[in-house]
Amino acid sequence: MTALSNAQAALIAQLRQICGLANVLTHEDTIADLSPWEQDWRKRVHGRALAVVRPGDTAQVAAVVKACAATGTSIVPQGGNTGLVVGGVPDGSGTQIVLSMTRMNAVRAVDPANLTITVEAGCVLQNLQAAAENAGFLFPLSLGAEGSCTIGGNLGTNAGGTQVVRYGNTRELCLGLEVVTAQGEVWHGLSGLRKDNTGYDLRNLMIGSEGTLGIITAATMKLYPQPAAQLTAWAAVPSMESAVQLLGLAHQRLGPGLTGFEVMGQFALSLVDKHYPQLRVPLWKDTPWCVLLENSDSESESHARNQFETLLESAMDSGCVTDAVVAETLTQAKGLWHIRESITLAQATEGLNIKHDISIPVSRIPAFVAETDALLAREVPGVRMVDFGHLGDGNLHYNVQAPEGVDGKAFLRGNEDKVNTLVFDQVKRFGGSISAEHGVGEQKVNKLPLYKDPTALAMMRAVKKALDPQNLLNPGRVLPLP
């Protein structure tokens, strides 16, 4: 254990004055285990923080940033620490502070007539959903980690989830932000306005910047009327082309009622069936792909059911669906979603695998999958494709499982780089993105120069230098260290 320098000790004393003794945790003077803040969700990296600082309000965040800026101490903002790309934990140097936002978790205001809710960054997504529901509204952002992730982290990473096809990503759900800049100034940008053309879009610049341009301390988010009914269907489709055709039909027939459109490959479903037989996966045995559809209706359940049945009949007539079921009860609907959500666990149970979170224009997905499946089969014989994802948004979790009987660890060691390059090169060729919803973090920071437009990268560097000239905020994430 390295002893603190005098400057570091002085900084920690100052941070304790700002946030209170109990809210600055260090390795030196507490018995606390800092692992929860130092280790990423998927336990791939365990850094070492100079201190974990837990501010209680925006003024404290600003004062912490000013103290850090004065001493050249870099800051890693952290929400629920559920990120998947190593963007929210400190490096191993022991010189960075983790700024944990979880104490700032208040719902500041609900404005029903304006359809907005204002919350602090550390508010857990599930609590935000509940606050919306208690006020009689829907906050539509929904994702696996919703019980732990915070809205600040969702904003920082522009999180996606399962209802993007209708409501967009976190970006589209935000109207205003309160942000502490790298200089420790507060931007009071909490706005409930749906129209404001008074200058550059700093809000969207901050959203998705993974804490590298400013620290989001609060946000005003959109609310929606709760749907009168939400129905779920499960359809077998004979090909990915048919899945895309069904999506077009669903857009046409359901309009904005279409709130979910997930695709799942046969092997992915076979893993669920193998490891969770009690879930009773429907229709998967005789079809290469299944689709999960959700229809949210502002009218009534019978209306929604009618619409769904008309859609599925016409899809079967046109041959893009071979068989389908519509959930009869909420329990059945939840069961169908549970199958979809169990794919990740089922493939983990099956063994380690190489994960991708990619997006492709929807129209090109069938060709992408056919070509890339064939390419991988050729280059890495025996691999098994765990393909599933949010087809409505063009977002695939295109995961590569070791060949049957091959040890996952050995497979990853020998093939991960090769498989990543094969897949990402294909993604680029098809006009896609190598990170659809998880972000860049540390994990993909060195991939960006290979796959991102160089002019865009140059602009990103210029913006980062302009807003954070000392490179204090989450350095080495999104953009490589200079």
Add this chain to the structure above:
Amino acid sequence: MTALSNAQAALIAQLRQICGLANVLTHEDTIADLSPWEQDWRKRVHGRALAVVRPGDTAQVAAVVKACAATGTSIVPQGGNTGLVVGGVPDGSGTQIVLSMTRMNAVRAVDPANLTITVEAGCVLQNLQAAAENAGFLFPLSLGAEGSCTIGGNLGTNAGGTQVVRYGNTRELCLGLEVVTAQGEVWHGLSGLRKDNTGYDLRNLMIGSEGTLGIITAATMKLYPQPAAQLTAWAAVPSMESAVQLLGLAHQRLGPGLTGFEVMGQFALSLVDKHYPQLRVPLWKDTPWCVLLENSDSESESHARNQFETLLESAMDSGCVTDAVVAETLTQAKGLWHIRESITLAQATEGLNIKHDISIPVSRIPAFVAETDALLAREVPGVRMVDFGHLGDGNLHYNVQAPEGVDGKAFLRGNEDKVNTLVFDQVKRFGGSISAEHGVGEQKVNKLPLYKDPTALAMMRAVKKALDPQNLLNPGRVLPLP
């Protein structure tokens, strides 16, 4: 007429090499009248250009910018020149070039399965709408100038219009951009992706930057399924509070079917009745406010009508609507919209007036209007309020007409500054924006420091300096000259 310097003459020769002789117009060597490019839409400013340059493709735009950067010549990008805040015409110095994008007007691609269309910046909005319709889709951006304005201008100013309540502003309709930077580099950011978390949101940074951060040369825009039916209703409401209540009810009952919600004050409608009696304004005589509602249905006309009738019945039961009509035919619906759109002309016929394009959180609009009406009546006795706007987005065109019988010109001379300050101070007090949809341009550039958060302004300046260090792109717009 001042003679060109040698450097200017050399630049013009170079621009002619790049774009072709016929596509660089100057005062010196053509008999062309450059007024259409030098004078703003509302004819308040007539600048003088060094040259009007009309590039034919993106490579030409990049070469023009490089030539201008090398000589320190500033560039004013221009689309259809229909902007309302003097953002697209040159200053009076005769040293700036106008970069007119209207020759780059191609529809590059339609991708039905991806629900996208890719067009060049100079494509006229109406032509873009038509291209979408021909492919069987809806491009929902719609505004008064759609026959002349270009999508590049719509993006540069983040234009709003009449369907924002459902589809958002131009920003929300865009998925990707091609942009020429201030250094003359091309950012190939035309993306048809709905999810892409690989770095900072440069797309939204460019959108709404009014040509001060880069030159948009092409864009990939979202398409939507065409609604099966679109119905229009007109309702008399007893107060602005009731209008807000009706909006909440409409959101609840129609869900995303609600595509238009316009409010119109009695005096505004009386002007339409006075100057265009043939339009037969309904229901206005006995009510302070009328509301125009539009319901777009993915199912059928009878379904839409049913929904509308249920909504209006329940609104009448609850007292927030006193009387209402639903258009029986498309002609009737168009007639109702025509009345709404005639307010601007009717007030112009009545005389000069002081226009505002403001937004306020919807929940606070009733109090804002009551207080500000009273304030103005006190401070500028006799003024007549022409209030109307997109209540669904919190956007009011809160216009102030001279007292009856008072000459408009004299009224503006004596009162414009005072009225602007009174209104804008109120807007600030109510958490609103002094430019909801028209932008900043030159017209409001000196107001921004008074009404915009100072930290946001500082970040805007830093971003501008980072991306356009020579201040070549539309200098003095959005941000004041340094």
